[in-house]
Amino acid sequence: MAGPIEFYFDFSSPYGYLAAHRIEAVGAESGREVLWRPILLGAVFKATGQSPLVSQPLRGPYHLHDLQRTARRQKLRFQLPADFPMATIAAARAFYWVEQRSPAEAKRLAVALFDAVFAQGINISATDSVVAIAQAAGFDSDDLRAGIAAAEIKARLKAETDQAIERGIFGSPFFIVDGEAFWGNDRIPDLRDWLASGGW
Amino acid sequence: MAGPIEFYFDFSSPYGYLAAHRIEAVGAESGREVLWRPILLGAVFKATGQSPLVSQPLRGPYHLHDLQRTARRQKLRFQLPADFPMATIAAARAFYWVEQRSPAEAKRLAVALFDAVFAQGINISATDSVVAIAQAAGFDSDDLRAGIAAAEIKARLKAETDQAIERGIFGSPFFIVDGEAFWGNDRIPDLRDWLASGGW
Numbered sequence: 001m002a003g004p005i006e007f008y009f010d011f012s013s014p015y016g017y018l019a020a021h022r023i024e025a026v027g028a029e030s031g032r033e034v035l036w037r038p039i040l041l042g043a044v045f046k047a048t049g050q051s052p053l054v055s056q057p058l059r060g061p062y063h064l065h066d067l068q069r070t071a072r073r074q075k076l077r078f079q080l081p082a083d084f085p086m087a088t089i090a091a092a093r094a095f096y097w098v099e100q101r102s103p104a105e106a107k108r109l110a111v112a113l114f115d116a117v118f119a120q121g122i123n124i125s126a127t128d129s130v131v132a133i134a135q136a137a138g139f140d141s142d143d144l145r146a147g148i149a150a151a152e153i154k155a156r157l158k159a160e161t162d163q164a165i166e167r168g169i170f171g172s173p174f175f176i177v178d179g180e181a182f183w184g185n186d187r188i189p190d191l192r193d194w195l196a197s198g199g200w
Numbered sequence: 201m202a203g204p205i206e207f208y209f210d211f212s213s214p215y216g217y218l219a220a221h222r223i224e225a226v227g228a229e230s231g232r233e234v235l236w237r238p239i240l241l242g243a244v245f246k247a248t249g250q251s252p253l254v255s256q257p258l259r260g261p262y263h264l265h266d267l268q269r270t271a272r273r274q275k276l277r278f279q280l281p282a283d284f285p286m287a288t289i290a291a292a293r294a295f296y297w298v299e300q301r302s303p304a305e306a307k308r309l310a311v312a313l314f315d316a317v318f319a320q321g322i323n324i325s326a327t328d329s330v331v332a333i334a335q336a337a338g339f340d341s342d343d344l345r346a347g348i349a350a351a352e353i354k355a356r357l358k359a360e361t362d363q364a365i366e367r368g369i370f371g372s373p374f375f376i377v378d379g380e381a382f383w384g385n386d387r388i389p390d391l392r393d394w395l396a397s398g399g400w
Contacts, residue, residue, distance in 0.1 A: 059371075061368060062381060168261060
């Protein structure tokens with residue numbers, strides 16, 4: 001099997017939500033596994049001096065409108081939560097805990113968390129919120145709570161975020177395949193074309 | 201005829217250069233006139249607190265690589281000029297001077313200026329450079345020099361830039377059609393799809 005598509009995102013990234021609903025289809029059609037890699041974008045923004053898109057003058061209103069129309073195009077519900085951006089450390093740790101045993105289950109949890117935030121407007125910053133959403137999706141709440149608090153999981157998330165910065169990742173969603181980087185939900189068509197054509 | 205596609209750009213915008221070579225085809229296939237509107241992005245960045253992409257940590261290297269691969273895909277030469285970003289006030293004024301008499305000729309001049317910058321790496325910040333490039337493309341140098349210095353042309357460029365900021369434009373290239381905004385060369389496929397499908 002050819003190398004994977006690495007899919008970096010933050011759970012508070014609205015374009016990450018849109019991408020999470022599209023990227024597995026690209027992996028399937030190109031015969032590539034997709035490795036989901038939640039990171040903490042706050043640490044990345046510290047390194048780049050950027051701020052969340054929707055909080056920027058002029059850019060914010062454009063992107064909010066663009067998110068709404070793009071969600072309609074992808075036939076997804078979308079709302080920007082009242083509490084935005086929000087802390088996603090518990091969500092990301094929950095992901096890596098589940099991923100140790102099953103990457104597929106971790107993806108299912110990730111979609112449930114993304115949908116809670118951007119389809120339902122739920123604040124997932126608290127561990128209790130993450131656990132409640134996971135439980136509704138069939139995950140064991142005690143197990144998940146232990147995982148979120150586990151030292152090796154905390155270290156894993158920190159290592160993934162540090163490595164993302166080292167690799168030049170500066171936003172979400174961000175894809176790397178065969179060493180080639182694509183930034184943004186709007187670049188998924190380019191990523192598909194790159195894989196189908198063998199690159200430009 | 202349906203309403204126009206307004207194409208805002210700055211002559212020092214590398215993605216603007218790539219877009220300038222694609223947007224007329226979109227206008228032709230959708231039956232829309234394309235109105236080219238050079239502006240001064242420096243004034244826009246003051247309003248948004250942004251800086252040129254390629255000068256930002258992490259984002260800069262990504263975008264330089266992306267420009268090179270996208271130019272290959274569009275079968276265009278590309279280089280980032282040694283002097284970048286550069287002042288484009290003379291180029292934009294020259295455009296509006298020519299446009300008063302012929303929008304088509306102004307587009308031809310715009311492409312010649314963009315190609316000088318991003319295919320050949322020429323610095324067009326000086327009026328002499330703009331006039332030399334225009335002359336090589338068949339424009340009257342004395343006439344153009346007078347136009348660049350004309351008070352009404354200076355006022356026109358200022359008014360276009362002010363209006364662009366008022367309309368929420370924050371980057372280059374930026375397209376507006378039927379009140380719908382699309383930012384970036386990479387959104388031209390979305391713009392095409394929007395026009396072909398009647399919107400999402």
